[in-house]
Amino acid sequence: xxxxxRLQVEVPGxxxxxxxxxxxxxxxxxxxxxxYVRALATGRFEEAYLIxxxxxxxxxxxxxxxxxxxxxxxxxxxxxxVDADGSFVANDRPISIRALKRFVCDRYGPESRAPGAVLxxxxxxxxxxxxxxxxxxxLLRASVSxxxxxxxxxxxxxxxxxxxxxSAAHDLALLGCQPVVFEAEAVPAGMLALGVPAYRLPRxxxxxxxxxxxxxxxxxxxxxxxxxxxxxxxxxxxxxxxxIAVGAKSSRSLGLPGERGPGVYGGVDLLRAVxxxxxxxxxxxVVVLGGGNVAFDVARTVLRQIAFDTARTxxxxxxxxxxxLASLETLEEMPADTVEIVEGDEEGIQRLxxxxxxxxxxxxxxxxxxxxxxxxxxxxxxxxRFAPQFDDAVRRRIPCDxxxxxxxxxxxxAFLADxxxxxxxxRPGWLKVxxxxxxxxxxxxxxxxxxxxxxxxxxxxxxxxxxxARSIYRYVTGRTIAMDALTANITLPRxxxxxxxxxxxxVPIATTSPAERLAHPHATVECSYTEAEAVREASRCLDCGVxxxxxxxRCVLCGGCVDVCPTQCLKLVSLGSLCCSPAxxxxxxxxxxxxxxxxSHSAILKDEDRCIRCAACAMxxxxxxxxxxxxxxxTLWRNR
Numbered sequence: 001x002x003x004x005x006r007l008q009v010e011v012p013g014x015x016x017x018x019x020x021x022x023x024x025x026x027x028x029x030x031x032x033x034x035x036y037v038r039a040l041a042t043g044r045f046e047e048a049y050l051i052x053x054x055x056x057x058x059x060x061x062x063x064x065x066x067x068x069x070x071x072x073x074x075x076x077x078x079x080x081x082v083d084a085d086g087s088f089v090a091n092d093r094p095i096s097i098r099a100l101k102r103f104v105c106d107r108y109g110p111e112s113r114a115p116g117a118v119l120x121x122x123x124x125x126x127x128x129x130x131x132x133x134x135x136x137x138x139l140l141r142a143s144v145s146x147x148x149x150x151x152x153x154x155x156x157x158x159x160x161x162x163x164x165x166x167s168a169a170h171d172l173a174l175l176g177c178q179p180v181v182f183e184a185e186a187v188p189a190g191m192l193a194l195g196v197p198a199y200r201l202p203r204x205x206x207x208x209x210x211x212x213x214x215x216x217x218x219x220x221x222x223x224x225x226x227x228x229x230x231x232x233x234x235x236x237x238x239x240x241x242x243x244i245a246v247g248a249k250s251s252r253s254l255g256l257p258g259e260r261g262p263g264v265y266g267g268v269d270l271l272r273a274v275x276x277x278x279x280x281x282x283x284x285x286v287v288v289l290g291g292g293n294v295a296f297d298v299a300r301t302v303l304r305q306i307a308f309d310t311a312r313t314x315x316x317x318x319x320x321x322x323x324x325l326a327s328l329e330t331l332e333e334m335p336a337d338t339v340e341i342v343e344g345d346e347e348g349i350q351r352l353x354x355x356x357x358x359x360x361x362x363x364x365x366x367x368x369x370x371x372x373x374x375x376x377x378x379x380x381x382x383x384x385r386f387a388p389q390f391d392d393a394v395r396r397r398i399p400c401d402x403x404x405x406x407x408x409x410x411x412x413x414a415f416l417a418d419x420x421x422x423x424x425x426x427r428p429g430w431l432k433v434x435x436x437x438x439x440x441x442x443x444x445x446x447x448x449x450x451x452x453x454x455x456x457x458x459x460x461x462x463x464x465x466x467x468x469a470r471s472i473y474r475y476v477t478g479r480t481i482a483m484d485a486l487t488a489n490i491t492l493p494r495x496x497x498x499x500x501x502x503x504x505x506x507v508p509i510a511t512t513s514p515a516e517r518l519a520h521p522h523a524t525v526e527c528s529y530t531e532a533e534a535v536r537e538a539s540r541c542l543d544c545g546v547x548x549x550x551x552x553x554r555c556v557l558c559g560g561c562v563d564v565c566p567t568q569c570l571k572l573v574s575l576g577s578l579c580c581s582p583a584x585x586x587x588x589x590x591x592x593x594x595x596x597x598x599x600s601h602s603a604i605l606k607d608e609d610r611c612i613r614c615a616a617c618a619m620x621x622x623x624x625x626x627x628x629x630x631x632x633x634x635t636l637w638r639n640r
Contacts, residue, residue, distance in 0.1 A: 115214070155179075162189065163449070326371070547631070
C-alpha cells in the first residue's frame with residue numbers, strides 16, 4: 001500500500017504580508033531594506049538614504065561593517081536557478097543590501113553634508129511610499145503634534161559611548177531628555193573606533209556619524225572613566241537615570257601554560273593600541289588564536305603593520321614577517337564572515353584550521369618562542385553545543401615570537417563597587433537584566449549593548465540602545481511610548497518590473513588589490529558601487545512588499561497561473577493532500593459542506609520562497625482573480 005503524502009501548509013494570518021518582507025523582519029531595528037533598495041533602483045537616491053537612516057543612527061557605519069542579517073534572510077537568495085533545460089543549478093544569491101546602503105550614504109549621509117543638513121532632510125522627509133522607515137521623522141512629528149509628550153529635560157547619564165550608548169542618547173534626545181555620555185577613552189564610538197580596523201571603517205566617517213548625534217544636543221565627555229574620575233554613586237545622585245553600555249572590551253584568556261608574560265597580548269588590546277597610535281612590542285612571527293571576525297581583524301591588522309614597517313625600512317627577507325591564524329574550526333565551520341576569510345587569504349594570512357592551542361613555549365629568558373597545537377577532531381557535540389574533542393597524539397609546533405588571543409571578550413564592571421550594591425549580577429561580569437525593559441535590579445539603572453545580550457552584531461547594539469531609551473523615558477516620565485504601524489493594501493493595476501531582472505546575477509563589490517591594501521595600514525579594502533552598478537544590483541530586489549493576491553470567489557481552478565509560473569511556486573492540489581490544522585479547518589469551514597470529500601476539491605498553494613513577483617500569474621488569469629498588491633506600513637508614535 002502506498003502511503004499518502006500530505007503537505008504542510010500555512011494559512012495567511014494578520015501578520016502574513018508583513019512577515020513576507022523578510023529583510024525588514026530580520027533587521028533588529030526593522031530597517032525597511034526593501035524600501036531603500038527599491039527607491040535606489042528607481043533613481044530616488046536621497047530618499048533611499050532617508051529610509052535607511054530613519055530607524056538607524058549608524059546607517060553610514062552599517063553600510064561599511066554591518067553583519068547584514070537582512071541579507072541572510074533575503075528571499076532572492078532562496079530562489080532556485082535553473083539551466084535552459086529546466087534543471088536545478090543552485091539558489092540565487094541575496095541582494096547586496098549593505099553595499100547598496102553604503103552607496104546612498106556616501107552620497108547623502110554625513111559623509112557628504114553637514115550634520116544639520118542631514119537632520120533637516122530627515123525632519124522634512126515625506127515618504128513617496130509609506131513605510132516603517134520614516135521612524136525618526138515620525139517621532140519628531142509626534143512630539144510636535146502632541147502624540148508623544150516630550151520629557152522635561154531630565155538628565156540621563158550614559159556610561160559608554162559605543163553604538164548602544166550613543167543610539168540610546170540619540171533617541172533620548174529626541175524624546176526630550178538631556179543625555180550625557182561618559183567615555184573612558186579619548187575618542188567616542190567604543191569598539192567602532194577602537195576595535196574595527198581603519199581599513200574597514202575610516203575614522204573620519206565615525207566622527208561625522210557621531211557629529212549628527214551631537215547635533216541633537218547629546219553631550220559626550222571623553223576621557224572620563226566611571227570608577228576613576230567619577231563614581232556610579234555620584235551619577236545616580238546627579239542624574240534621573242543611568243544607562244550602563246560599557247560593552248565587552250576586555251580580551252578573554254585561555255589559561256594556557258606560558259600564557260602570562262611578555263609577547264602574549266589580547267587581540268582587542270592590539271586593535272585598541274593600533275587605533276590610538278600606541279605601540280606594542282610585536283615581533284615578526286605572530287600567531288593569532290581564534291576563528292571569528294575579531295581574530296581576522298587582529299591578524300590582518302598585524303600583517304599590515306609588518307608590511308608597512310618593512311616597506312619603510314628594508315626589503316622583506318624570505319621567511320620574515322609571517323602571520324598565522326589557528327582556529328579550532330574547520331574552514332567550513334569558521335564563524336568569521338566569508339569575505340574576511342577570502343580577503344585574509346589574499347593578503348597572506350596563513351590559516352591553520354582544526355588546531356587548538358596546548359601551550360605557549362618560552363625560552364630561558366621568558367621570551368615567546370613557539371605555540372604547541374593539537375588536532376581538534378570535533379568542535380561541537382550532536383546538539384551543536386561547544387564541546388571540542390582533541391587528538392593529543394597529533395601535535396605541531398609553530399615557531400613565533402608573539403601570540404595574540406582573539407577567543408572572546410569580557411566585561412569590566414569594577415565601577416559597580418561604588419554605588420552599585422543593589423545592581424545584582426547573574427554571574428560574574430554580567431548583570432541581571434529584564435530582557436524586555438533592559439532594567440537592572442536597581443530602579444534607576446538600565447543596561448544596553450553587549451552587557452544586555454552578549455556580544456552580537458553592531459545593529460543588535462543599536463537596537464538595544466533604542467529599546468533602553470524607551471524604557472528610560474517611561475521611567476523618568478511615567479508615560480509609555482509605543483510605535484504603531486498602520487497597514488494598507490494597495491492594488492497595483494499597472495505593476496511591472498525591470499526587464500530581465502530575474503536573470504541578473506549579483507553585482508560583485510570591487511576591492512583594492514592586496515598590494516595596495518598592505519602599502520598602508522589604513523588603506524580601505526572595499527570600494528563603493530558606481531551608480532550603474534548600484535542601480536543594477538538594486539533592480540534584482542524581488543520587492544517582497546508586493547505579492548499576488550488570489551480572489552477565491554473568482555477563481556475557476558483552470559491552472560493557467562500554475563502553467564506560466566517561471567519558478568514553479570504555484571501548485572494545484574486536492575484538499576485531501578493537505579495536513580489538517582485548526583487554521584486550515586477554519587479556512588475551509590463554511591466553504592464546503594460538513595460531509596464533503598476533501599479529495600474532490602482543489603486548492604492552489606504558493607511557495608513564497610520561490611515567488612519572484614513577476615505578475616505572470618495575474619496576466620494569465622482569465623477571470624482577473626489574481627491582482628498584484630503592495631502592503632505598506634506607516635509609523636505612528638504615541639503615548640499610551
